[in-house]
Amino acid sequence: MQVEQQYGSKGLGLLTRESGLFLKNSFGSLFSREFIKVLIPLLVLWEVIPRFDILPRTLAPTLSDVALAFWDMVVNKGLFLHILYSLAKFLAGLLIAVLTAIPIGIFMGWNLSIRKHALPLFQMLAPIPPPAWVPLTIIIFGIGLPMQIFLIFLGAFYPILFNTYQAIKDTDPRYLSSARVFGASELTLICNIYFWNALGAIIMSVKTGVAIALVMLVIAEMYGGRSGIGYLLVEAKDFFQIPAMVVCMLVLGIIGWFSIELLKFAELKLALWKVGR
Amino acid sequence: MEGGKMIEARRISKFFSIVNKDGIAEGLTACMSVTLSIEKGKIITLLGPSGCGKSTFLEILAGLQAPTEGEVYIDGVRVLEPLPSTRAEMETYRKKYRFLSPLANDLFRDRPKHDIAMIFQDYAVFPWMTVLQNVTFTLKLRGLPRSEREKQALFYLNKVGLGASVNKYPSQLSGGMRQRLAFARALSVEPKAILMDEPFAAVDVLTREHLQDDLLKLWESSGITIVMVTHDVAEATYLSDEIIIFSPSPGTIRNRFKIDVPRPRRRDDPDLADIEVRISKLLKYDVDNECEYSI
Numbered sequence: 114m115q116v117e118q119q120y121g122s123k124g125l126g127l128l129t130r131e132s133g134l135f136l137k138n139s140f141g142s143l144f145s146r147e148f149i150k151v152l153i154p155l156l157v158l159w160e161v162i163p164r165f166d167i168l169p170r171t172l173a174p175t176l177s178d179v180a181l182a183f184w185d186m187v188v189n190k191g192l193f194l195h196i197l198y199s200l201a202k203f204l205a206g207l208l209i210a211v212l213t214a215i216p217i218g219i220f221m222g223w224n225l226s227i228r229k230h231a232l233p234l235f236q237m238l239a240p241i242p243p244p245a246w247v248p249l250t251i252i253i254f255g256i257g258l259p260m261q262i263f264l265i266f267l268g269a270f271y272p273i274l275f276n277t278y279q280a281i282k283d284t285d286p287r288y289l290s291s292a293r294v295f296g297a298s299e300l301t302l303i304c305n306i307y308f309w310n311a312l313g314a315i316i317m318s319v320k321t322g323v324a325i326a327l328v329m330l331v332i333a334e335m336y337g338g339r340s341g342i343g344y345l346l347v348e349a350k351d352f353f354q355i356p357a358m359v360v361c362m363l364v365l366g367i368i369g370w371f372s373i374e375l376l377k378f379a380e381l382k383l384a385l386w387k388v389g390r
Numbered sequence: 391m392e393g394g395k396m397i398e399a400r401r402i403s404k405f406f407s408i409v410n411k412d413g414i415a416e417g418l419t420a421c422m423s424v425t426l427s428i429e430k431g432k433i434i435t436l437l438g439p440s441g442c443g444k445s446t447f448l449e450i451l452a453g454l455q456a457p458t459e460g461e462v463y464i465d466g467v468r469v470l471e472p473l474p475s476t477r478a479e480m481e482t483y484r485k486k487y488r489f490l491s492p493l494a495n496d497l498f499r500d501r502p503k504h505d506i507a508m509i510f511q512d513y514a515v516f517p518w519m520t521v522l523q524n525v526t527f528t529l530k531l532r533g534l535p536r537s538e539r540e541k542q543a544l545f546y547l548n549k550v551g552l553g554a555s556v557n558k559y560p561s562q563l564s565g566g567m568r569q570r571l572a573f574a575r576a577l578s579v580e581p582k583a584i585l586m587d588e589p590f591a592a593v594d595v596l597t598r599e600h601l602q603d604d605l606l607k608l609w610e611s612s613g614i615t616i617v618m619v620t621h622d623v624a625e626a627t628y629l630s631d632e633i634i635i636f637s638p639s640p641g642t643i644r645n646r647f648k649i650d651v652p653r654p655r656r657r658d659d660p661d662l663a664d665i666e667v668r669i670s671k672l673l674k675y676d677v678d679n680e681c682e683y684s685i
């Protein structure tokens with residue numbers, strides 16, 4: 114009853130409250146009293162040190178240089194559009210990885226025969242560092258969107274696959290037995306027992322996947338294409354625009370942080386049953 | 391509560407092959423030729439030191455494990471119907487389940503094998519479902535139409551005293567309440583028999599006595615057959631009509647005690663205490679002998 118009251122209100126109000134809650138939970142730490150005490154001196158030092166030539170200003174841009182570069186990129190280079198491109202590729206690659214790795218992981222964890230047929234293949238391919246795939250991928254897909262999305266997918270695929278598989282395999286047999294006694298079919302077990310039992314681990318694995326996919330996003334964009342943050346980064350390097358490079362790096366950091374926090378929030382919402390354990 | 395056999399186990403044996411610590415495969419006999427028939431409406435307890443195959447035997451009764459040898463019948467129906475071996479058998483099997491193969495049948499269709507419920511030690515209620523969902527899920531498995539599930543679930547939850555916490559998650563319940571939830575889940579499908587594997591082992595003594603009395607009340611009002619595994623001799627004597635004593639390596643029935651003390655019983659009944667002492671002695675003898683072997 115209480116739960117219903119809490120989540121009962123519909124629509125816009127709910128959305129604003131949930132997103133407010135999300136922002137507060139995730140990024141509130143940035144503005145906590147404790148961190149402000151660290152943040153402000155840091156920003157001041159950042160501004161001051163290059164100005165007094167303790168570090169050469171050409172190599173270490175000040176805060177205001179970076180801010181100006183940011184504004185310049187927004188106005189002249191369409192920074193936000195590039196961010197959007199990067200995000201779209203990132204999400205596409207991640208989504209494909211999630212949609213393939215989770216089912217394969219579930220089937221491998223569920224059935225011994227499937228596991229024995231499929232697992233060695235993945236065990237052999239997984240240790241290849243994803244960046245090592247770049248040359249082959251470029252030859253096969255050419256330079257462009259498919260190659261970039263494939264590389265991002267590759268980064269996220271294996272961590273999700275292996276963690277999902279492991280979690281499914283380790284499902285407590287008593288949960289399975291107590292459903293089987295009542296006549297559950299294997300399909301029901303997969304949908305109602307295995308999956309939910311492993312959900313926490315699956316979300317964890319997507320977090321790992323996000324981290325590696327982000328690495329692959331930058332690599333993919335640096336190697337080819339004319340869009341995205343990675344592309345801006347390489348361009349800035351070619352023209353020796355250090356402030357622009359710093360802007361790109363910060364943007365990437367924020368994308369990573371944001372996606373991890375989004376997953377944590379999803380975990381909190383989905384795994385309601387674990388709260389208070 | 392009229393007579394007749396509810397559960398019949400005929401010469402059940404179960405062998406496991408295990409790998410010992412030297413990496414050599416060896417055989418392990420969990421149950422050896424156990425024959426047991428249980429009358430309708432009785433409470434039977436299986437007692438014995440741990441590792442003597444009680445849980446394995448119970449899971450075989452439930453159809454969760456196939457016995458290496460022997461057959462189990464519940465209310466006259468064979469548990470774990472053997473897969474068809476001849477072409478003719480296969481045809482009848484297909485007609486019966488209207489599916490292409492027995493395998494596909496098990497994969498996609500919820501189908502109770504027979505009419506029992508089982509309660510596990512540590513409850514095994516699903517932590518990702520609310521109290522209510524835990525019960526409606528099992529009712530769904532038993533094919534109850536959607537409209538009736540919630541009504542029936544609430545009826546049984548109220549019966550075990552969980553009516554006020556239907557929307558809570560099991561993690562928000564105490565150990566005793568989780569056990570009650572497991573009871574409600576088992577009772578809600580209105581089974582002919584309930585198998586319980588050390589149902590009270592994980593709750594404190596006071597709660598345990600409370601739950602035992604509740605169990606007796608539920609049993610008296612429904613007339614279900616109950617088969618229970620326990621470590622606790624006092625619990626066994628207080629609850630059961632008959633106590634089956636298992637002895638280890640290989641697990642087999644060693645003794646049977648009928649308990650004719652009329653119900654309702656008192657915990658401090660001298661007759662019960664007498665039986666308890668005799669059984670304890672017997673068990674202790676078993677354990678002592680076991681120690682001599684291993685030294």
Ligand SMILES: Nc1ncnc2c1ncn2[C@@H]1O[C@H](COP(=O)(O)OP(=O)(O)O)[C@@H](O)[C@H]1O
Pocket residue numbers: 406407408418419420438439440441442443444445446447
């Ligand atoms: N799946 C299994 N594989 C191998 N050995 C098992 C398995 N299940 C049970 N056993 C063994 O069978 C014996 C009986 O186990 P169990 O039925 O759990 O005993 P109890 O419930 O009486 O304590 C134990 O020695 C245990 O190690």
Ligand SMILES: [Mg+2]
Pocket residue numbers: 444445446587
């Ligand atoms: Mg046991």
